[in-house]
Amino acid sequence: MGKRRARARGADKAGEASLLAAYDPSAFERPSLTVDVALISVVGDQLGTLLLRREAHPYAGLAALPGGFVAMAESLDAAAERVLRDKAGIEGVFLEQLYTFGAPERDPRTRVVSVAYYALVDGRAFAAIDTGGPAIDARLDVPWEGETGGPVDAIDPDGLPLELAFDHADILGTAVKRIRGKLDYTPIGFQLLPDRFTLRQLQVVHEVVLGRPLNKDSFRRRMLASGQLEATGERQAEVDHRPAALYRFGRRSAV
Amino acid sequence: MGKRRARARGADKAGEASLLAAYDPSAFERPSLTVDVALISVVGDQLGTLLLRREAHPYAGLAALPGGFVAMAESLDAAAERVLRDKAGIEGVFLEQLYTFGAPERDPRTRVVSVAYYALVDGRAFAAIDTGGPAIDARLDVPWEGETGGPVDAIDPDGLPLELAFDHADILGTAVKRIRGKLDYTPIGFQLLPDRFTLRQLQVVHEVVLGRPLNKDSFRRRMLASGQLEATGERQAEVDHRPAALYRFGRRSAV
């Protein structure tokens, strides 16, 4: 099957090579390349995300993920970091490539391929983001269970649904699906909490991300047995019940 | 933190929007966009992959993944399918986006961002690929355990090491890591086998992918309990021992 096929197309390959050798930036039309960042947080018992109100067409007035063009001498990771810094004022948080969205008609103006990233911040840092400008402190509603996947709904602080520009509802959905999948076997949950936290707070984070309640005892056992938690010796203060022990994320992996 | 930052950068955003509104394809330098496909198979007790001997510079003479430029009106998935069809003569196989590689210096000629895909084919279809032209029927040696990650080594049919062009050793390593991770909770293993197969063959595929031996009995129990296997009623023929039952991958998910 396919015999001689590669040989028959050999001309294509040589053609590509020579074309690149005589490289001319304006010789070929090529897609625009952007990065979009899905900034995810856990606020109370809901997922939070940062959206920007679009001022220009297309999709003027709709909500969109922070994004921007990739510069010629800039790595994709660096572009995502820059977008997060310039448009959300956030630095030094967990940031990882998610998926690349490249449907030909995803941007009505021209061909735009977007490398999507997702970032994780704890609730306090998320609440500190300035929402005076175009930034919207949104909540996410995930209309599917488990790791089914699909677009998610965004809701503004008043509980009203937000319409999302481009395929950004799909990007956010992909981010939620990815985080759900990685939660069990990577230390991703700690990124959504401050330095010190209680086991209960860690459980709430897991429950919000997964969208389902977890058994308290087995969750405690599993986390303590994982060797990722470091007891600080401190306890909660100013709570109207027995204070819980505060833990820290211990980088030492289980040996 | 970051207060007024988004507002202060508002000019950037408006600038981008107006630039795009007055879109001119040659106005801005932008990266080239390609797809590269890591075609993975299980051949005997090793991982197999398809590489092409490069004829042109850079890296002339070295081995590289099949790849090509993304056309303006073509989705990323379609580009990967086209590359697989034109350069390997393969169609209709499992194909999924892997990761996007965009380090500024990954191609010495100019900025090239590559959306990597991985494809899975069964051993028979892999062996049927024509290797008369630039195609090399290579084996993979994974120098790390579990899902540590990192580049992998390619070996030619004579057992000699192959030097890989660009960052293609990293792409192949990322593919192996991804497949290892997905093997346990997705029906990915069946893509590496023909329509009918024995439980033993399925186990060998899992062992080769994971790079470690598996317990025979618990593997059998787990697979049979998963509800993904459909007994064909047929048995192996022409083997010098008790023939094993042949199964088929049953799409009906466990209810």
Added chain:
DNA sequence: AGGGTTCGATGCGCTCTGCATCTATGCTTT
């Protein structure tokens, strides 16, 4: 006919999870 090899089933002990119970410790109320 007998040996060799692999298939495929069964039984046992260990671990992990879910569920229930019980005690501990802070704040608040009477």
Added chain:
DNA sequence: AAAGCATAGATGCAGAGCGCATCGAACCCT
């Protein structure tokens, strides 16, 4: 000051899944 209340945190137990060992079954070869 004593009692009440809410949550933290430990312990016990049943069921499921996994690793390991044993044993019979079925085919080919000599």
